[in-house]
Every structure is written in C-alpha cells, then in structure tokens.
Amino acid sequence: MLDILAATTTAAAPPAWISWLPIVGMIAIFWFLLIRPQMRQQKAHREKIGGLKRGDQVVTAGGLVGKVLKVDEHYVDLELGQGVKVKAVKQTIGDVIPPAGTAAND
Numbered sequence: 518m519l520d521i522l523a524a525t526t527t528a529a530a531p532p533a534w535i536s537w538l539p540i541v542g543m544i545a546i547f548w549f550l551l552i553r554p555q556m557r558q559q560k561a562h563r564e565k566i567g568g569l570k571r572g573d574q575v576v577t578a579g580g581l582v583g584k585v586l587k588v589d590e591h592y593v594d595l596e597l598g599q600g601v602k603v604k605a606v607k608q609t610i611g612d613v614i615p616p617a618g619t620a621a622n623d
Contacts, residue, residue: 565613569593574614577605582614 569575573585575595583595586602593605 566607566610569607569610569613574616576611576614578609578611581605 569585569588571585571587574582575585575593576582577595581595581597581603583597583603583605585593586596587594588607591607593607593610595603595605597603
C-alpha cells in the first residue's frame with residue numbers, strides 16, 4: 518500500500534520553462550497588437566513630415582490648417598489666412614491634406 522502512495526506523490530513536475538509561457542505569450546500579443554502598429558504609424562509620420570514642400574496644405578497638431586511657405590530643418594512657415602503667417606515646429610504637423618477638387622459636404 519505504501520508503494521502505491523509513494524508512486525503517486527513522486528509524479529514528475531513540469532519543466533520550469535512552462536511557467537514562463539504565459540508571460541512570453543502576453544509579450545508577443547502586446548508586440549503585435551500595440552507596439553508594432555504604433556511604430557509603423559510613427560515611421561509613416563516621419564516620412565510624411567520629411568517630404569513637406571512649399572505649397573502643401575497641412576493640419577497642425579493644434580488643428581490649424583495652413584499652406585506651407587517655407588520648410589527649414591526644424592521649423593515650417595505656414596500661411597493660415599491672407600496675410601496671417603506663423604512659424605510652427607516641424608514635428609507638430611499632424612497631416613498633409615491632399616489637394617481637393619470638391620468639398621465632402623457638397
């Protein structure tokens with residue numbers, strides 16, 4: 518009787534690396550669902566900002582829409598309206614607006 522009891526209590530324990538599988542799985546999920554898409558968006562934004570040229574219409578992070586007059590290494594001169602010119606930090610440009618023929622609400 519003791520032999521049967523001793524055999525059941527000395528069952529082999531799972532390897533130590535098995536306990537790390539859930540943590541590795543969570544890291545992989547975070548990488549593919551959160552970190553990787555954000556890195557792609559940042560790369561696309563850097564390329565878009567790097568390709569700014571005179572005459573582009575842009576939206577700043579603050580929501581101002583303007584036309585690019587001059588592009589420096591760190592700054593962009595924008596014309597927000599007739600006679601209204603401002604200097605913005607290049608990295609605060611949110612998006613480049615494609616030239617539109619018609620408005621969306623027409």
